[in-house]
Amino acid sequence: MISQLIFGILFVAAVVLFYKNASKIYRNIRLGKALDRSDRPGERLKTMLLVAFGQQKMFKRPIPALLHLFVYVGFCIINIEMLEIVIDGLFGTHRVLSVLGGFYNFLIYAFEILAFLVLAGCVVFMIRRNVLKVKRLNQSELNNWPKTDANLILTAEILLMAAFLFMNAADYKLQTLGAEHYHVAGAFPISSFLVPILPDSVSSLILIERFCWWFHIIGVLAFLNYLPISKHLHIILAFPNTYFSNLKPKGEFENMPAVTAEVQVMLDPSLPPPTGEPSRFGVKDVQDLTWKNLLDAYTCTECGRCTSACPANMTGKLLSPRKIMMDTRDRVEEVGKNIDANGSFTDDGKGLLDTYVTREEIWACTSCNACVEQCPVNINPLEIIIGLRQYAVMEESQAPSSINNMFSNLENNGAPWKYSQADRANWTNQ
Structure with a gap:
């Protein structure tokens, strides 16, 4: 009963803490301006199924995509076993779902294969980051915490999968020894190879099995509460983020409503002038972004595919699209903490532009x-x-000289070039 009580307290505390932290993230995302993304639900669902569930865009790079698929599918499916662990932990049972018979054996068999694939995938990812030092995974914006964050998650997943396999190996050996409470259940294609290195003592095996069981469940609950402060929040947010994708063609920009309203009044004086508080043109701070932009920031996986494809970054310029998203997330987190401390946002003299993004x-x-x-x-x-x-x-009327020259040409010549409209066709006379 004591172990059941401890388990119940830990489980409830972990869920409540996760809900509290998730609520803050939801609040922070809602700091963004309103945006309607409720149109074309069928197309949105298809996009989510293909891009988030199906990992469609990952397979532009097949090898890391396959490894990621192992980790993604394996980690998600293995955690179905959490249902059995929760029931066993609350009611003091052991492998309660073994009543499913042959189907249960199939599940454990599949879980073990997937656990091994997750473990192998994470080891390869660790090697790619820290030994091979793949360029996009070792750029300056990942120094310090972001790099540590990635390695912590990979290490945690390796340890969780190892604990799962050793737990099964000890359980399997206890079953073969006929230990009390360890009835025959499950199929163990991977952990059976670990059995020879385990002790023969029943008491030692029970200690190993119980330690791995507690380590696995506490690790999963800790991982759950690590997500809100980690880039791995994309495990959850990738699905709504892809559902609310911009379905318009890439490169199609929307006119700012405030500017559109002013121009319409200029063209048609019979229209009433815009009312209400004049809105800011463009973005100075995260409150000027839409909620979808902020959801993007929290969903960023920091994989660096954007930066590795950026022509400006390739030529040595300072721009890194990944850093833009990381800076946006850092700033909205800072604004959220400001709200927590003061009840509402108090001007801190900072902004996304200049403070974070140059x-x-x-x-x-x-x-x-x-x-x-x-x-x-x-x-x-x-x-x-x-x-x-x-x-x-x-x-601010601040732009590089080349941009200001273009504006002057547009105003004077009706085109970005310095030639007057009368001279624009002179090339045809050559």
């Missing part, structure tokens, strides 16, 4: 949409970059 970064972007195309979970860094540019130009 002018050099936003003007290095070629707006080619390569980052948007490459992202495996349909994140759009370009929307944030364009918003920051709009603020710099429309609110």
Whole structure:
């Protein structure tokens, strides 16, 4: 009864803590401006099934995609076993679902194969990051915590899968020894290879089995509460993020409603002038972004596919689309903590532009949409970059000289070039 009580307290505390932290993230995402993404539900569902469930865009790079698929499918399916662990933990039973008979044996067999694939995939990912040092996984924005975060998650998954397999191996040996409470149940294609290295003492085997059982369940509950402060939150958010994807063609920009309203009044004086508080043009801080932009930031996997495809980054410029998303997430987290401390947001003299993202970064972007195309979970860094540019130009009148020259030519010549309209066709006389 004591172990059941301890398990119940840990389980409830973990769920409550996760709910509390998840609620803060939901609150932070809602700081963004309203955006309607309720149209075309059938197409949205298809996008989510293909991109999030089916890992469609991951397979542009087949080898890491296959390894990721092993980890993704394996970790998700193995945690179905959590149902049995929770029941056993609360009611003091052991392998309660073994009443399913042959189907239960099939499940445990499959879980073991998947656990081995997860373990192998995580080991290869560790090697790619820390030994082979794949470039996109070792760039400057990943220094310190982001790199540690990735290694912590991989280490945790390796330990959890190892504990699962050793738990099964000890259980299997106890079954063969006819130990009390360990009735014959399950099939163990992987953990059976671990049996020879385990002791023959029943008491030692029970200690190993119970330790691995507790380590596995506590590890999963700890992992659950680590997600809100980790890039691995994409395990959950990838699904809503892909569902609410922008379904319009890439490169199609929307006019700002405030500007549209002003222009309509200029063209048709009979229309009433815009009312209410004048809105800010562009993006200075995270509150000027839409909720979808903030959801993008929290969903970012930090995989670097966007940055590795960015032509500006390839040529040595400061821009990294991955860093834009990481900076956005860091800033919205900072704003959320400000709200927690003060009850409502109190101006801290900071902003997304300049404090986190530099002018050099936003003007290095070629707006080619390569980052948007490459992202495996349909994140759009370009929307944030364009918003920051709009603020710099429309609110501050600050733009590089080349951009200002283009504006002057548009105003004077009706085109980006310095030639007058009368001279524009002169090339035909050559």
